[in-house]
Amino acid sequence: MNKAIGKSGHLVLLVLFFFSSFAQAQIIKPPKWTISIDSETLKVGEEAKIVFEAEIPAGWYIYANDFDPNLGPLLTTLILDPSENFQLKGDLKAIDVKTKYEDVWEGNVKYFIQKGRFEQTFIPKATSGTISGSLEYQMCSDLTGQCINFDQDVELTFKAVGTVENNPALTTSTDTGTTNKEPEVDSPFGIEEDQGEQEVASSTTSFEIVPLHENESLWGFMVLAFLAGLAALLTPCVFPMIPMTVSFFTGRAGSKATGIRNAIVYGFSIIAIYTIAGTAVAAIQGPEFANWLATHWLPNLFFFGIFIFFALAFLGMFEITLPSGLVNKVDEKAEQGGMMGIFFMAFTLVLVSFSCTGPIVGSILISSAGGELIKPILGMFAFSLAFAIPFTLFAIFPEWMNRLPKSGGWLNSVKVVLGFLELALAFKFLSIADQVYHWGILDRDIFLIIWIVIFSGLGLYLLGKIRLPHDSPMDSIGVPRLLSALFVFMFVLYMIPGLFGAPLKYLSGYLPPMSTQQFKLTGGQNIVEASENILGESVKYADIPLEIPHGIQGFFDYEQAMRAAKKANKPLLIDFTGHGCVNCRKMEENVWVDPQVLKRLREDFVMVALYIDERLELPENDWYTSEYDGKVKKTLGKQNADFQITRFQNNAQPYYVIVDHKENLLAQPKGYDTNIQTFIEYLDGAKREFEARD
Template identity: 50%
Template sequence: MLTVFFAVIALLLSSTTDVSAQIEQHSKWKTYTDPADLSNVKVGETIKLYFEVEIEKDWYVYSSDFDKNLGPIVTELAFEKNDAYQVVGDLKAVSPKKKYDDLWGGEYTYFVKKGKFYQVVKILKQDATIKTTLTYQECSEVSGKCIMQEPDFEFKVKAQAGEITETVQNDTQTSVDDTKNEDNNAEDSNENTTIDEETSNTTPSKTTESKTNVTTFDNTQNYIPAGDPFKELPEVTTDLGAESESLWGFMIAAFLSGLVALLTPCVFPMIPMTVSFFTSRSENRIQGIIRAMFYGFSIIGLYTLIGFIVSRFLGDDAANILATHWIPNVLFFTVFLIFAISFFGAFDIVLPSKMVNSIDKQADKGGYVGIFFMALTLVVVSFSCTGPIAGSILVMSAQGEVIKPILGMFAFSLAFALPFTLFAIFPSLLSNLPKSGGWLNTVKVVLGFIELALAFKFLSVADQVYHWGILDRPVYIVIWMSVAFFLGLYLIGKIRLPHDSIIEKLGVGRLLMAVVSFAFFLYLMPGLFGAPLSSLSGYLPPQSTNEFDLVALIRGEDKSEGHSKAKYSDILHLPHGIEGHFEYFEAIEAAKQANQPLFIDFTGHGCVNCREMEASVWNQSEILPILKNELTVVALYIDERQELTEQEKYTSERNGKEMTTVGKRNSDFQIRRFGQNAQPNYFLINPYTHQPLVAPVGKVSTAEFKKFLETGMKEFQKQRLSSSL
């Protein structure tokens, strides 16, 4: 049975492994039209082009009907210019899901599993070939990747003669992808159509203001080669390696939660009782071991079944409700609050006695049936202590996940069942266990404080989505500071709650925990005055809700000073005061002048993990000075819609398409040059050879990112020394 369990886990984990050194696509499209037979269409009539997408598990596709300026990439449809048809209105999304995102500070729409769009087109001539390009972004909550895709579609129309009742200005038709800036919520009317008037197919490039620059290269010069700028670059010879990600981190956290659950007063005293059950009823040691293992597997099976039920009956369809709607979030807040009060000793949460007694009677039966019901009794009786912990795992893992609830509960129950099984197999170990006593209630109260703090996270989500204004950032931080402060007082014995024993001496463990609690209190304090508290960015309300940002006032920097006049710096910016560039060839020249490696940041406005890396890794003291002083930085936005000049536009050898925007050019560069299309994606380049100095990384820890930077810089110095000999 153990072999089967781990085989299943290995299979599930292998399905989450991803090799980013390959071109990825996690969605498949099919098209059809209304009417289905395009030979029945008359000139002057409209047709609908339908685009349906099937999306892989753990991935989603952004829709077309939310604010383009929010951040994520809106799905758009571009048409090849042709006077045989006229585009009517915008691309329409059919029943997408909605979700509020703290990072973007707004609501976006998206599809999971399946999605559908349609576009109305008016036929102007009998022979019409409609060529389209669909630009969209697919993202994963599991791997954190976002990938731009641009599939092409073609529709052939053989229309019958008819009468055109409206005047169409063909010379004003334009690509939706390049210039359209209309309201995505415009009313769609197939019968009473209104032809959209668009006035230009190009956007003048913006002029960059002259500012003080930290480098000496000539910014006024266009460093981009004529034609295809990447055609003459040398072939990449460096081994780019591969990045793999899994759910091991989440499972480890769930496993540790299971160990914590063992220390609750509902569970800990049951360990010796359970062991005595097996030692007294087993005829020999072998039988005792087998029964103990069956008991442990029964506990794992019961908890994993709970995870399966959450996965099966909640899954993706309930993700949006669990994540954003005020009803479940307020409900979770209330439940966590009740659990916290219960842990403080105000009352006990127990399941109905009739239910518990019925299960307990079944446990009195002999054989493996009795053992199973004994495991069920343990799960039920310990519910008041394990329920909040296991429930927290399920709530956090069920938001758009299918595998996580199952794996989370498996890992939790594995830790939970392990000591029962081990002590049943080796009963002599029981003599080394600490005795039950008041310390168990202390564990329960500490968990109550943690539950209280987590409860406000759910209320905060509802508050931000519905703009109640109850929990802005300072109020939230004050609540957490209060929880940490009173937890510290409790641990040093200044506060006593019901069921607590008198503390005659302060143990080392309580003292250390009190120090951690007070330290956390002090860590939170600067957040009241604008400190980013990046390590808690996933739990705190956005920085924009801070009423008083003392940090920004103390800086007092003139925004016109110290900023690069690099190309596109009037519309694009790097975080943390980093001076950098937004165009590859310009950055190459700057890196040569500074004799530094070039750090390439393939990023996107709609890339959540890019922002998280910048907030939690880039700003670290061991990272930020390197990015500011020892590297030339270029941020290449793959979703930037700034239009290229006519001289900069080119046709890519990769797909034969014309690259018309900065984002398309950067995406083409990433795919053609490095064979990758996910963000975030970081490279260190030797500017003299255009070769990567080390294998790239994506979303990684601070230590891994630091190692990546240091390894690349050492390799650069080695190559420069070798070339100068």
């Protein structure tokens, strides 16, 4: 879900959690599939196509099957039962797919939104037959932070005309036609689950996430949207726009009344642009456009250039001035009541900041799915209102600044400091473009070096060791400036260990992925050996590529883990995860790595990681028929997914459950939430409850 905002503050993440948590307390249903044969008259020995069409819920997408399966996401797979009545020709084909660069997977992936279509060519070998099997795929959402694996039953009967005798198409083919030989690609992005309730194939074509409180009021929704607007102010694309606002309005108001009027027009322009344009985007493009603006190389390269331009201006390299003719025309229109200049400034703010606010706005725009209109309009209004109020105040503020002594060098120092900050933040946008094109010019090490140099320069500037144009002579520095310099140098020292592989969790959203680190000092405990110490036996399924990160002792089988928990007299933490689960990795890299969290996970709990997308087929005597959907569960992943659904009525990952030795809940299960303190409180609360029951 959003890679451009990074980790700009827990408030941002908390607000996003409010929106995403609506979908965590219920089983999310799959898309509606239509499966058909595209030929009215089949002929024995002649090619035909099986067409799979999906109506994908708004705000969700499914992966295709024709990109690198080693990236991480699970690809869509068609598995058909053996039959002598038909043979397959070629592989399953994804039709009219979209392509994007996935920052987490560090590669291009192909996917469908709104509608998906796959085609499989086959040749009838008999005048009638049945095509049966399953289509396995994954559905994900960048807005809710969830991924769910499904499988769609395939059951088609066909009739064909003609005979088998002397038919070259049937006698010369080397394909037995009994099983679709797709690359063993699974469904996309990260978790797996059986299709379950088949009533989704009803007449309903739109998708709605049922919230915890179905009768959620519009007022409650607007409050959350308002909080989202306040949170957006903390994003790295919005904060640097403040000096632009100050610079633009400085000197424009001839009187206090005029300044207030301009500021109000500016604020209303922001509200109007977000409300009108945002709602239009929801109706035309949907949340995908917000994702494109936040992650695509083109806007990010454009924003990089803009931030560099303004940074150099604030550092004193040149002054930003509009052409005199344009200024005169704008002033003339202002005198006549026209406010094009102010509106243009508001539009610039919305455009540049949308790279960071897009994922937050997308959480509101998703409400327009299914024809709902009033709710997204009110939500966008509340969001933009909170977003516009501070900028309106800053627009009024320049009048006060104009009355300050012009010779005071502190005002220019403020601009220079913000110029350093904009220069540093510009490289975040370049980093995204760099990863899209695989230029390799901004690896994590290089990025950190750039930031260390920039902030070291800022620290030296604050100490007066560097002077830039327009700076006033300075014989000494004040205490606030000294403290600011010390804070900057502390930040520089914090970044230096990152050159050697330190995670730098407070900057994890800004920095390139850890995998781009060229030099890294690592260590850790072998999880299998640690687990063996508890039971004195080998860890079940440890011979397949399953893991628990950061040296946390753990298991991959629920029953074995429960025995270990009883022996160690610790609560059991169940981690429903997946190989291709992006948000599982985010939790592990941003939350689990915290020393306080890691200490608790290692010492206070026995952990079991249940991979719901693991395709290891179990011995036949371990198969069983699910009470939930009546299907036979043959693989480890399907059994883990069925366990999550039947026991905890949830099918999204990551999902954390803590139980006692009688398999009773010790705390309310928890989904994706990167607030470290909240996760610590979740663990501590479960531990206290366990000790109280013991």
